[in-house]
Amino acid sequence: MDISTLFTQAACKWPQALAIKDLRSQRELTFAELNHALDDFGAGLEELGVGKGERVALLADTSLDYLLADYGCMAHGRVRVPLDPSLAPSELLAQIKDAGARVLLFGTGHSRVAATLIEQGVVCLALDEVRVQRPADAPARDAQARTGLASLNYTGGTTGAPKAVMHTHASLCAVLQNIVMARAALPGDVLLNVRPLWPIAAVALLAHLLSGGQLTLVERFEASTFVSQLQQHRAAFSSLVPTQLLRVLREPSLAEPDLSTLKSIDIGAAAIAPSVLDDACQLFGPRLSVLYGMTEAPWTCYLSAAHMGQLRRNGESAEGLVGRPVFAAGLRIDRPDDQGMGEIMLAGPQLMAGYWQQPELSANVLQDGWLRSGDLGRIRADGHLQVMGRSKEIIRSGGKSIQPGEVIECLLAHPQVADAHVFGLADLEWGERVCAAVVLKPGTEACGEQLQSHCQQLLSRFKVPRQVYFVATLPRSHYGKIQLNRLLEQLG
Incomplete structure (x- = not known):
């Protein structure tokens, strides 16, 4: 075809x-x-x-x-x-x-x-x-x-x-x-699109058209009007990146919005903090779906709104869960540790053909029909994939491995912190030292020692940031991912 x-x-x-x-x-x-x-x-x-x-x-x-x-x-x-x-x-x-x-x-x-x-x-x-x-x-x-x-x-x-x-x-x-089968849209269903169409979003919209659905295009996302637009256009589907979802949740919520036509809001591309997921489920009800893939292998796993709702009714937070492989997609964990965690490997006809004019890089990433994702995760007994971070983002300090996400979640729990990113910098003694870039909430004040003290109460000592940098904003891509090169330039 x-x-x-x-x-x-x-x-x-x-x-x-x-x-x-x-x-x-x-x-x-x-x-x-x-x-x-x-x-x-x-x-x-x-x-x-x-x-x-x-x-x-x-x-x-x-x-x-x-x-x-x-x-x-x-x-x-x-x-x-x-x-x-x-x-x-x-x-x-x-x-x-x-x-x-x-x-x-x-x-x-x-x-x-x-x-x-x-x-x-x-x-x-x-x-x-x-x-x-x-x-x-x-x-x-x-x-x-x-x-x-x-x-x-x-x-x-x-x-x-x-x-x-x-x-x-x-x-x-x-x-x-994969998208048509996973999303299960019906002819006439409205998809309200508030996302830019590059690099692969236009393909996801095409899948909706091929289900007989209708696309309603909004030129630019506005957090203040998103929920009312869902109601006005009687949308059955929409899609947000985590950054957009967080902005919607920061807006004053409507009194019992009528979302009776809404079937699913797809969330993808970056990890969702448990507190954000809780607030989103409270606003939208059991209508959040999570997709997993990358430009090299789009829509490889999908956690439908129905499955997400069931997991949460069973008392699970669903943190990091991205569902099971869709249709013809393959999934395995390379060199799992004793907890079952290793690099996520992806396969199937949805994989890229390679990188343009870069055969060596293509050969390093595509091996025997499998794509090295660079993500760390494990496959649970029920078949759900749980994504646990990027292999390159793991900080190795003093012989110990530190997941940045755990430290970020701890920092975000501080009442003065609006946003945070945690990364490793080279250290002669420790190999790498844990560092944090923090955005404070408007009108608040805090110093590095206060945030370090806060982390010491919740984390093992080796996970506490040794350096805390304060910035006005964190440079993020449209998908919500931190652009580390630009952050390091910003920090000098």
Whole structure:
């Protein structure tokens, strides 16, 4: 199967049903209109001379035009290269050059960055300049080769040289199948999208379309209006990263919001603190689902809202639990210790084909059909995967291993602490010393000694941070992950 054929099938199944609604522009497309619009975009690429197999970089906020470009590239045999708008122009330029992108298509709001890139020799065009109306008697578009490259997804954009994950039509179709089967959306179900569409979120939205569901696009996430938007648009599904979830919980809660149509809010990408999970379940009820995967292996495990609710009714916090493998996904633990914890290994047709133009790195990560995730975890007796941190984030001090998450949770329990990150720095005597970067709540004061004393009451002595740095904010990616390189630069 390929992406192009899936769009054709959806247009045949639900031609007059509403597929996408863009709240900012108030534009709407049925499934049949969406399929025609993808062909118009393909005709625009032909007119520009962008050939099949060539890379098309995309830089835009959430919009219907973005989805038409994203899906249109794949449906017509071009390679989507979604870019993170938060990156500096120099970082974007490095990724565009690494991909060998023929053209950069940009959305409104990114014209200034595009102008900078044009000065560096990048061909840049506005998204709405690409479509050409195809003749009514034009031949149907061709199916694409299953092994053909469909997407380059850059990961680690702030940690050094560009690294792009390669996904083929076959691997993305496997991802789509995993999502459709795990989420179990029905035709007509509304998915309210408040997330940026790079690097892989647009694929998750496509899975909803392939279930006959409707996408309602919100250009930018606003914590203050998220719950009311769920009610207003009678959403059955939505998705948040942990950072967004935390911001929603900090807003004044609505008095008994009507969430009768809501089936699930998918949460993924980073660990959720137990206190945050408790508050989220109190606000949304048994409607939280957790997904596990990475750009290299999207949607590999899923903990459905029903299973999450059952675990919590049984008295479990569900901390770190991400469910069982979906459909054809494989899961094992490499070199488990006596507690069953080791590196999480992933397998299945949803795996990437490798890293773009980096065969040695690909060979190090992909071994005998298994992907080394870099995550630590264990598989419980009931088959649920419990993620326990990143192998690279483990701090080894004085011969002991320290999980940063445990120390972070302790710091967050202090009444003056709003946010925290814990990491290791090289130490001649101890190998590594435990360090913490802390954001205080507005209007409060605390010193390092106070926080160290607080930790000493709750943690073993070797886990207590030896150094505490105070910062205004922690640099995070859209997915909520700390960008350690930028944090260390910030700390000097």
